[in-house]
Amino acid sequence: MLDLRYVCDNLDAVRAGLARRGGTFDLADVAALAARRRELLALSEKLKAERNAASAEIAALKKEKKNADALIAEMKEKGASIREYDDELARVETTLSDSLLRIPNLPHASVPDGKDSSENRETRRVGKVPEFAFAPKTHWDLGEALNIFDWPRAAKISGARFTVYRGAGARLERAIMNFMLDTHTANGYTEIFPPFMVNRESMTGTGQLPKFEDDAFAVKNNGYFLVPTAEVPVTNLHRDEILNAADLPIKYCAYTACFRAEAGSAGRDTRGLIRQHQFNKVELVKFARPENSYEELESLTRDAESILEKLGLPYRVVALCAGDMGFASAKTYDIEVWMPSYNRYVEISSCSDYEDFQARRMNIKFKDADGKNRLAHTLNGSGLAVGRTTAAVLENFQNPDGTVTVPEALRPYMGADVIGG
């Protein structure tokens, strides 16, 4: 959520920033509602001050057993006016906050212009893309031949876009998860294991609601949502809190299963592990001081990349252009791993600085050196998507005979050097 006062005082700058994302937003409405809100507040508060003074008088009169009927009658009328103002105020504030909650974040100045992913800017490329002396297989063909994935049965017990892992496949997924968590905790991130269902307030706090309700799975009998990412429960840990400034930056890592409706992506990535209704992910979350949150974004991105480096998987980092960024983000780097079956780099992590956009929704502050409360900055990034990492390991380390060499870093977790054979 943008700061209402800032929006009203800088209408043109805000319009220009939002225009970089594409789409149009009716800010005139917001400004008009904000002005009306201030008017109503002034009217209502003046009467309330009078009422408070009169209440004290009435109490004093009653104590002295004197008649207060005239004053009470007068206050009765004022009370009716207060109610009218407050009713309109409530309507104005509801509309206003609903509008604000649907306006995306402003892109940071360093974010490149552009309308979609074709205009993202490559920042760096690491590792060597493998050249196979044989025709490499896709991870779904490899997986079926090795009997480590069972999609027909996943479809039977659940439906499309679900996977059953078995044997070495299940073990590999778990090995990768543990390797990621161990790496991040060794690097100063505190491990969190949060609930996989959250309430509406949490989904609103990180920005999934109210605008993107169709993308989430809602639980029918209690109104909870299945988490689309650990970002939601973990960032909301500190909702409505004033953090100790000395504790910043706070760094968390968390594994959760992630659940996404994938509305609107019918027909895309229908085979393999790339796009699932349920997938595993290890997430990194930071709470930072505003003055160095962009440094924290750089280091968070590096921390996510370190997983790919340790595994020996080739990847690149791209800075998303303004038109391709997520709703709440001020700046995003995607990390893309080389996926032989796609013959291109495929997103495996998205690292974002939200500045105070989420913190304002969630009311997350910290006490400054001069004792003032300021909004914290929140950041997060996948560290990494586990299923896509499994796919990348299988494809990049496959051998001509259909076996897969286990990367060195995973061997202690796998208890094996090779899958199959």
Added chain:
RNA sequence: GGAGAAGUACCCAAGCGGUAAGGGGCUCCCCUGCUAAGGGAGUAGGUCGGUAAACCGGCGCGAGAGUACAAAUCUCUCCUUCUCCGCCA
């Protein structure tokens, strides 16, 4: 799932229609070689508005609604915690 109890500040806690007691802690001061003890004063977070500040005002007793001139106090709905019962990995 059933029955009961409770939610007031950093902590404990009183108040149960008429401007939010008290204690601990914390901050400052006094008193003492130092410390401890003692004495005094201050201490309702936040947030919204006038307005950038001083200052003034609105809201605030778990959340939201209602009754009333006036709500921590009365009514309703919800949330959380605790106790007992039931069920359960």
